[in-house]
Amino acid sequence: MASDHNEGIQIPCGTEGHRIFLREQRPARSGPSKPVLYVHGFTFPSSTSVFWKIDGRSWADALNDAGYSVWGLDFVGSGGVAAAIC
Numbered sequence: 001m002a003s004d005h006n007e008g009i010q011i012p013c014g015t016e017g018h019r020i021f022l023r024e025q026r027p028a029r030s031g032p033s034k035p036v037l038y039v040h041g042f043t044f045p046s047s048t049s050v051f052w053k054i055d056g057r058s059w060a061d062a063l064n065d066a067g068y069s070v071w072g073l074d075f076v077g078s079g080g081v082a083a084a085i086c
Helices: 059-065
Strands: 002-012 019-027 034-039 068-074
Touching: 019 059, 034 059, 059 068
Parallel strands: 034 068
Antiparallel strands: 002 019, 019 068
């Protein structure tokens, strides 16, 4: 079963004050999970791609059900962090 909870972290990217945003959604079941990193195009954030729910489910939910922990990367300037490109 997929988790309804995902959380994000901001990571410095080498340019002073700029960060990238990495969001994770873990499977609801406990125990180890295999990671998947979703890197999308620059024009939209992971929240509107891999984590976007259509009819109540997202691609991340399906991956969680298969035992994967889903990570979505938001480039600087889109999604979780708004700043210039690193």
